[in-house]
Amino acid sequence: MATLLYHLGRMAFRWRWFVTLLWVAILGLAGFASTKAAPAADEGFTMPGIESQKAFDLLDQRFPGSAADGASARIVFVAPHGQKITASQNKAAVEQLFDGAGRGSQAASSVDPFEAKAVSKDASTAYATVTFKVTAANLTDASKNHLERSLDEIRDKGLTVEVGGDALATQPAAGGASEAIGIAIAAVVLLITFGSLAAAGLPLLTAILGIGISMTTIKVLADTFNLSNTTGTLATMLGLACGIDYALFVVSRYREERGKGHEPREAAGLAAGTAGSAVVFAGLTVVIALAGLSVVGIPVLTKMGLAAAGAVVIAVLISVTLVPAFLGFWPNAVLSRGIRTGRKRSLRKKEHNAGSRWASLVMRHPLPVLLLGVVGLGAIAAPALNLQLGMPGDEAKSTSTTERRAYDDLAKGFGPGFNGPLTIVVDAKSTENPKAAVATIAQDIADTDGVVSVSAPRFNAVGNTAVFSATPATSPTNAKTQDLVKTIRDERAGIESKADATFEVTGKTALNIDVAEKVQASLIPYLVVVVGLAIVLLLVVFRSLLVPLKAAAGFLLSVLAALGAVVAVFQQGHGASLLGIESTGPIMSMMPIFLVGIVFGLAMDYEVFLVSRIREAYVHGDQPQQAVVSGFKHSARVVIAAALIMMAVFSGFIGADGSMIKMIGFGLAIAVLFDAFIVRMAIVPAVLALLGNKAWYLPRWLNRLLPNIDVEGEKLSHKVPAPADPDPIDESALQPVPMR
Template structure:
């Protein structure tokens, strides 16, 4: 691999104008495709095939033709001024006027008067009207929305507080542009401090932005075809930007090092591509495998997120291996340190080789007290991981939105006026095809569910045209994300077998609340198997790369520590509310169901990134004759600053997304930032050197039969060590006749 990438790097250097032109054409082509593509539609109704709530939802669509749970709807909530009642003549007139005007609006199917539908709270302070449309929310015209907003405005002018739930006027989360700008600005500052050169800092940023631009344009161009939404694009941009900067950073850093070793520009580019590029390929491969592996969970939304993010990572790798060398060919000396440019390569190399840096000093600190560092690190991460044992998963809805949104205020008003469970009714579909008397069977089931402890009301059952399927709703006493609501669902389902024997009919529960409960349960059950597969995969991949039994085991255990500590931090903040106000979290509760599995997949890839970039340099020194302890110091000499900068960039990029309005993006941004912090600065920078020095030569032991059986990927670039001595003449963009490297 090292030789192949070496040749690729030199080719990109030599054909730099062609390479830059091809990338520019690709960016232009996908940009034009994104501009011409139709707007992305809905992602579909089948969120998680196989769970009961989804089966019941599909059954409703089959037995009740024409009913569309995805149709546009607005639940308009009216709140009377303090001390007054919504039933007062003036307020009632305002409500009636709004309902009448809404009913005559474009694309409206019906508007239900709250006074006729018994949709007034017991204390008469609150009422709600439901407006349904003939089309889905994505197909609503601006005229339809404006007509509803005008009617609402008139009711507010009459003195009522009016809030709107549903999907007609729902606020959309920001696309994440401000978060990306913040991340790029912080990354630029970190790169400038690390490299001390505007060109060296700017090149990784430029190439990463180009990669993300291509990724996002491709997602927009394919959005209508594959149902890719805004959340999918935000996550792809988050990862694409972070790894794009990091991968280019590693290549540029190695190029500067090779130039300081006396190599001419073309040879230095080839060697950087063959060594750092090999690590980039493997690190990118681990991220891609982890993200693509999310497709086995069986959640279409999660699959789309994973595959889009994986595509962004692949682009970041290709950019680092081709565009970065091409740009280095255009400005071969611009990214060098001022000392290298002024003093010359040989002088700079001698000065650098005889001076300790922060990485070597830290490594020696750890090597003097490895047991203490190991115990403190493991104990600290273990303590942070404890809250993960209390992880509760769900799908927060309007209650998780900021109070500045009308959906959140409508949710709170309905909960206050009609009870906490009103916002999460259970929809029950009775399949009475096998019953002798379908109506009697439906009455029996309805009565049994109404008597269930925790159910406050049940609506009358309505039948489909064939008369063999009934549909009704049950309102629990507790909110959609409370454990008591989950217990009610389980209690009702537990009674199904007895009711089926008694009536000859069966039933299933669906609705948003049941769908979220079933999804959370399925994903929680899938978390441990997925984590096991990811850990086993890491063992195999690292076994191939490092040709060692204990190094992969140590890496996998470190990954487990960092991901569990990160999950613990997420639970403490977003579920328990510790410091939630500081992050703008207005409502704590269950963690988004998709988040833990997605976090595991991403953190696995990122953890292996740092493992490869740091330990590969240690192995490189070890296989060239250095003792284990000295190899650790050498690895930190060359890689510590770059790994620290890469981790800081990742943290900066991910932290920028904590300010997003979308709850899932905020949670994932925090989880990823904390995971990188724990993994890079505790596991890789402290626990790894402590373990390696304690293991000594045993860390790199591999049975001979296994050594012969494993493929050789040569991440360290040992295949490039037979080249001739480096030249130390004047810097030039020309390719020297004979050059080599001493790795």
């Protein structure tokens, strides 16, 4: 591997114009194709295999044209203070709206709230729902404008009108400013790390180019694979962060080789052969973690994982080809000013730096450092024991949104459970008296403790299927509501036997429960597949039994601590106001497995980058403890810079509008903090110090079976002649190098 990438780096350096133009052409072709590509049709959120999804599918089948997953607008009317919504002038205004609300070409139905008796007991509030034949993403501007104009007319008559549902909901924006903030912070970190504008700018330039290729490609494939707007968010996060970090490691190694006296092309080849090898295998671990999300069986999660994996692959390819090519244009501009002017003659002559001094400190006190790190992360992980999963809805939105105000008005007027009704779908196809069967089921559910009321059943045209709502006494996120769903399902066998018909429970709360259970059931298989494959990969990279196991254990500490921090902030509310979170609630159901997958890939990044330098020193003759110090000397500063960049990119998304993106950004940023600064910088050297030579033990039979990929570049040390002591670099060398 090292030899192959060494030659690839030299070739890219020599043929820099060709390599650069090739990548620019790829970007141009992808960009052109994206302008011609059709947008993806939003199929909505689906999760095969759960009861809630089966109920939705039955609705679509038995109620053709009703669009069970179509867009909806729940319109809430509140009378002025001291008035009633049933007053003649207020009632006339509301009825006027619904006379025209259902006339749009995409509208499916609209019901007068007074005919449906959708008025609160104190007559201050009323509501009605307008449903559409298509999903929110496929609603035309004409349909939206028609409804908005009607609502404005009602507001002009003095009524307070708020709209829930997804028909008029503003889609959260996670891009733009988020990426800009991350890039700006990354630029500062790179400038401090390298002390050179060129060295700081090169990783940013290549990462942005990679993101451009990734996002335009996703847009091209959006219609074919039904990729939603959310799909590209994760690809942007990881593509940008990994792209900067991977280029950072190659540039850093190039500077190190130049400091040793190697001429530019040789240094580019060595950087690609050593740091590039680490980049390839670090990227592979990330790809494994992302592609492994398909094990969960959630289509949207699978698509997000595969799209992000593609972005990481592009970042790896750019790092081992385009980065050496750019180094060929300005081979000396990326060096620090001290080396260019001769004030720093050689990196070899600097015996100690902050990284080596820190490693030496850990070597002297490994056990206290290990215990402090493990106990500290364990304490932070403690809130995860109280994890409550769900799908944050309108209650988690800002009070500045009409969706949140509609939610609050409904809860005030009709009770907290009104915002999360259970939808009961009855299949009476096999019974002789469908109406009697449905009435029996509705009555038994109405008699269940925790149910406030049930609506009148609505039958399909054939009369063999009915649907009705059951309103809980508690809010959708309340644990008692979840218990109610489980109670109804547990008592289903007896109810179905009495009614001679079957039914399914769906709705927001039921869907949340089903999704959480499916995710939890998939977590162990996912961990087995992903962690197992990664351990095998690390066995090949490090040729050690204990180092991969230590890496996996450190990852578990990181991810549990990150999950504990997410629960503490987003569920329990500790420090939530500092992040602009107005209301707390359950953690997004997919967050744990999402966090596991992404954090695992990133954790293995730092493991490969850091430990490969330690193993390189060990392979070249250093004693175990000295190898750790040497590895930290050459890599600690760069690993810390890479972690800070990752944190900057992810933290930028905390300012996004969507609660899901905000939660993901915070979770990934805090996970990188824990993994890079506590696990990899403290726990890893402490464990290696305690293990000594045993850390690198590998049975002979396994050593013969594993391929020797030479990540450390040991073969290169025999092929490449040792450089002479470097001379001061002439400032004239900062000009572009002519083609050879």
